[in-house]
Each structure stands twice: as structure tokens, then as C-alpha cells.
Amino acid sequence: MKPSASQTWPLKAPDWILNGPEWLSDLGYDFYKSFVFDNRYQMYIKGLGNTLLLTLLALLIGVALGVVISLIRVSWDKNHTEMQGPGRFFLGFFNALAKIYLTVIRGTPAVVQLMIMYFVIFASSRNKVMVAALSFGINSGAYVAEIIRGGIMSIDEGQMEAGRSLGFGYVATMRYIILPQAFKAVLPTLANEFIVLLKETAVAGYVGLTDVTYAGNIIGGNCYDYLFPLLMSALIYLILVMFFTFLVGKLERRLRSSER
Amino acid sequence: MSADIIQAINLEKHFNGGDIKALNGVNASVKKGEVVVVIGPSGSGKSTFLRCLNLLEVPTGGQVLFEGVDITDKRADINLHRQKMGMVFQHFNLFPHMTILKNMTLAPVKLLGKSQAEAEAKAKALLERVGLSDRANAYPSQLSGGQKQRIAIVRALCMDPEVMLFDEPTSALDPEMVGEVLEVMKELAKEGMTMVVVTHEMGFAREMADRVIFMAEGKIVEEGAPEKIFSAPEQARTREFLAKVL
Numbered sequence: 001m002k003p004s005a006s007q008t009w010p011l012k013a014p015d016w017i018l019n020g021p022e023w024l025s026d027l028g029y030d031f032y033k034s035f036v037f038d039n040r041y042q043m044y045i046k047g048l049g050n051t052l053l054l055t056l057l058a059l060l061i062g063v064a065l066g067v068v069i070s071l072i073r074v075s076w077d078k079n080h081t082e083m084q085g086p087g088r089f090f091l092g093f094f095n096a097l098a099k100i101y102l103t104v105i106r107g108t109p110a111v112v113q114l115m116i117m118y119f120v121i122f123a124s125s126r127n128k129v130m131v132a133a134l135s136f137g138i139n140s141g142a143y144v145a146e147i148i149r150g151g152i153m154s155i156d157e158g159q160m161e162a163g164r165s166l167g168f169g170y171v172a173t174m175r176y177i178i179l180p181q182a183f184k185a186v187l188p189t190l191a192n193e194f195i196v197l198l199k200e201t202a203v204a205g206y207v208g209l210t211d212v213t214y215a216g217n218i219i220g221g222n223c224y225d226y227l228f229p230l231l232m233s234a235l236i237y238l239i240l241v242m243f244f245t246f247l248v249g250k251l252e253r254r255l256r257s258s259e260r
Numbered sequence: 261m262s263a264d265i266i267q268a269i270n271l272e273k274h275f276n277g278g279d280i281k282a283l284n285g286v287n288a289s290v291k292k293g294e295v296v297v298v299i300g301p302s303g304s305g306k307s308t309f310l311r312c313l314n315l316l317e318v319p320t321g322g323q324v325l326f327e328g329v330d331i332t333d334k335r336a337d338i339n340l341h342r343q344k345m346g347m348v349f350q351h352f353n354l355f356p357h358m359t360i361l362k363n364m365t366l367a368p369v370k371l372l373g374k375s376q377a378e379a380e381a382k383a384k385a386l387l388e389r390v391g392l393s394d395r396a397n398a399y400p401s402q403l404s405g406g407q408k409q410r411i412a413i414v415r416a417l418c419m420d421p422e423v424m425l426f427d428e429p430t431s432a433l434d435p436e437m438v439g440e441v442l443e444v445m446k447e448l449a450k451e452g453m454t455m456v457v458v459t460h461e462m463g464f465a466r467e468m469a470d471r472v473i474f475m476a477e478g479k480i481v482e483e484g485a486p487e488k489i490f491s492a493p494e495q496a497r498t499r500e501f502l503a504k505v506l
């Protein structure tokens with residue numbers, strides 16, 4: 001099944017690996033070429049760094065975008081019946097834009113958005129991480145917007161009324177009173193979005209970005225053997241997801257115990 | 261009349277495109293320093309009337325003059341006028357993510373341009389007066405209903421309002437906590453605060469009101485001094501209501 005290691009391949013494993021029983025030396029050799037030879041382990045580390053950076057940047061962009069989009073949607077829904085003049089026109093215009101954005105982004109695959117972004121819109125850019133972060137951020141923003149909108153709508157109407165009755169405008173009441181509470185309410189859900197995003201960035205290899213998946217893919221190709229490289233990619237994701245899930249659980253418990 | 265701090269002229273509020281007529285031509289005025297208590301059966305439009313006074317509900321017809329200015333006019337800066345009209349809600353509506361002190365200082369700092377220290381000094385003085393100094397750094401969830409409502413009152417007072425509007429401030433409270441809130445309101449009235457109070461506390465109305473307004477079906481049926489309303493009401497509708505609640 002496995003080619004006899006020492007002859008078939010140009011790379012040479014150390015003797016202590018080749019001298020054991022056959023199955024062990026085969027396995028050892030696979031391991032060796034998947035991780036050690038040519039310092040290949042560094043590629044997984046690079047992939048890990050890129051995956052984390054990409055996910056983090058995308059989430060930041062997604063949250064910023066999500067806040068703006070959700071605010072447009074909520075203010076339109078709450079206020080448009082009582083508005084008039086240019087204010088109503090602009091808010092209506094942005095609300096329509098927001099709806100188109102939500103429809104398009106949620107109606108098309110993230111990987112297609114990524115490829116359009118990299119090969120068409122930013123065809124001249126070499127910065128794969130930034131372009132991918134932007135693309136995933138724009139994608140995530142659509143989902144974050146709906147999460148935050150849900151959070152805002154979960155806040156009792158009396159909070160807005162109390163803010164307005166003190167003399168705060170709509171925007172100031174949102175900023176000081178509604179949004180902080182809405183954020184707290186959806187923090188665990190947002191943290192889960194980070195975990196979802198972490199796995200969704202696995203298609204970054206489509207534009208040649210060396211993330212965890214693409215690192216496994218490249219090394220597998222170089223080794224003519226995908227077993228260990230892809231298992232390693234999977235393992236890295238699993239550990240990350242388990243770790244972040246653990247953190248989210250802690251966060252939820254913390255929030256619940258401070259619940260008022 | 262210049263002595264009127266609030267004047268409602270022919271106020272009308274319809275909901276759902278006219279299906280629900282919550283207010284049907286309400287005319288009322290409040291003089292400076294006056295305590296006006298609004299009573300009436302549930303659904304008669306008391307809350308709607310009160311909330312129209314600071315435009316939390318935008319009336320579908322009529323005008324509200326505050327200090328002589330028509331605040332229903334589109335050009336009026338309602339946020340500025342609201343700073344001078346404190347409001348207390350049935351369900352307190354304290355900000356749960358802020359300490360009591362922050363609840364009280366947020367608006368004065370952000371809207372009146374006070375320094376944090378200045379705003380805190382005033383807040384602490386007010387807390388002292390309602391006997392809640394020790395709760396300054398607590399969160400609303402750590403307070404009882406009566407304490408929350410007292411905080412809600414002093415939070416509004418931190419803005420130095422000209423008028424205080426109360427919408428059933430004791431209706432959500434356990435009976436044993438009603439007294440402590442009414443006590444604060446009485447003190448406020450004695451100090452000369454202009455107050456419009458929607459309440460079912462007839463004792464408070466009798467004792468503190470300069471004028472009682474009885475509403476039914478979106479209209480003012482009868483108004484007058486508490487002695488007159490409670491002892492010799494003119495309208496059958498008023499007598500019927502009072503017979504039920506007294």
C-alpha cells in the first residue's frame with residue numbers, strides 16, 4: 001500500500017525511523033514527511049496564525065457593519081411612520097440598501113463572495129488576508145446584523161421611553177442605553193458567531209491564502225499523502241473550537257450570575 | 261395665560277388609523293406649582309394624555325404648549341423641552357446596566373454639560389433626601405420596587421425639571437412599598453414642584469391635589485378641587501367611578 005519509503009521518495013527519513021517494524025516505520029515516515037521534513041510544521045503554524053487573524057478581523061468588520069445595518073433597520077421600523085421630509089427619504093434609502101445587502105449576502109455562498117472579492121474587485125491587491133477578512137467580514141455582518149437587531153428588540157420599550165423622557169435624542173438613547181444592554185444580551189451569540197466564522201474561513205484557500213485548511217492541503221500535495229496533513233488541520237480546528245466553546249460557556253455563566 | 265406652564269388644546273390621539281380613539285379633544289392646563297391628579301377608569305386615556313404632554317405619544321390632533329411654546333410644532337426641539345419635564349413610569353424603567361449613581365448622572369452630564377463631580381454631588385444630595393445614600397453604587401436589580409421608584413423620581417429630579425409627570429407610579433408596587441413612594445411625592449409637592457399625576461391612590465389625590473381631573477373614554481368628564489370631585493361630583497359618570505374605587 002505505502003511505497004517503500006527510502007527508495008521511492010527523494011526525501012530521506014532518518015535511519016531510526018526506517019529501522020523499526022514495517023508498519024511503525026511507515027507510520028513514522030508519514031509523520032516525518034508531514035510535519036518534520038523541510039520544517040513543514042511551520043506551515044501549520046502560519047496557517048493557524050492566518051486563520052485566527054482572518055477570523056478576528058472578519059468578526060470586527062462584521063460587528064461594525066452589523067451594528068450599522070441593524071441600527072438602520074431598527075430605526076426605520078420604529079420611526080418611519082412618524083417621519084417625513086429628507087430624513088425619512090435618507091433613512092428609507094439606507095434601509096432599502098440594508099435589505100438588499102442582507103438578501104444578497106445571505107443568498108450567496110461565502111466562497112463565491114470571497115472569489116469575487118479577490119479576483120474581481122480587488123484583483124490588483126496582493127494582501128490576501130486583508131481582502132479575505134473584508135470579504136468574510138461583509139459576509140458575517142449580515143448575520144451579526146440580525147443577531148444585534150434581535151438584541152435591540154429584546155430590550156424593554158420602557159428603556160427607550162425613559163431615555164427620551166430625560167431629553168436624550170433617539171441616537172443618544174440607542175448609544176448610551178439600548179445598545180449596551182443589547183450587546184450584553186447577545187454577547188454569547190456573538191461569541192458563537194466567532195466560532196462559526198472560524199470554520200467558515202476554511203475556504204480561504206480558494207484565493208491561495210495559507211490558512212489551516214490550505215496548509216494541510218498543500219503539504220498533503222507535497223507528500224502525495226493527505227492522511228496526516230488533513231488530520232492535523234482538522235485537529236487544529238477541533239482544538240480551537242473546543243477552546244472557544246469553553247470560553248463562551250464561561251462567559252455565559254459569568255453573564256448569568258451578574259444578571260439583573 | 262402666562263401662568264400656565266402646560267396647556268393642552270383640543271388634544272386628540274387616535275391609534276391604528278382612527279380605530280382606537282384614545283383621546284378625543286382634551287383641553288387642560290397646568291399652572292406653575294400646581295399639583296394636578298388625573299383619575300379615571302382603565303383605558304380612559306390617562307396615560308395617553310400624560311404621554312402626549314411630553315410627546316412620548318405624538319398627538320394626532322391639537323397642540324401642547326409648554327411654557328408658552330407649541331412643542332407639537334415640527335420645528336420645536338422636543339429633546340430640549342423634555343429636559344424640563346421629568347417623567348416617572350409605572351415600571352420604573354431604571355437603566356439596569358448602570359449603577360444608581362450612573363442612572364442619575366448620565367443625563368445631567370451628557371445633556372446639561374455638568375461635570376461628573378457636579379452631577380454626583382447633586383445626585384448624592386437627592387439620594388440623601390430619599391434615604392437611599394447607601395445604594396449609590398448598587399445596581400437597580402439589587403433594589404426593592406419602592407426603592408427603584410424613589411430612584412426613578414430622583415433621577416428625573418437630577419435634571420432640575422420644571423414639571424414632573426407621574427404615570428401610576430405606585431401601581432406596580434407591593435402594597436407595603438406604596439407609602440414610601442407617595443411620601444417622596446408629597447414632599448416634592450410641598451416644595452412647590454409642578455406635578456401631573458395619574459394615579460389610583462385616591463388618598464393622595466384628596467390630600468395633595470390642587471385639582472383633580474376625571475377622564476373617561478378619551479375625554480375630561482369633570483375637573484375641580486378634590487373636595488368638590490370627591491364629595492360633590494356633578495357628573496353621573498364621575499359618581500359611578502368613585503363609587504367603585506372609594
Ligand SMILES: Nc1ncnc2c1ncn2[C@@H]1O[C@H](COP(=O)(O)OP(=O)(O)O)[C@@H](O)[C@H]1O
Pocket residue numbers: 275276280281282300301302303304305306307308309
Ligand atoms: N400604543 C397603542 N396602540 C394602540 N392602542 C393604544 C396604544 N396605547 C394606548 N392605546 C389604547 O388607547 C386607550 C387609552 O389607553 P391609556 O391611555 O393607556 O389608558 P389608561 O392609562 O387610562 O388606562 C386604550 O383603549 C388603549 O388600548
Ligand SMILES: [Mg+2]
Pocket residue numbers: 306307308428
Ligand atoms: Mg395607564
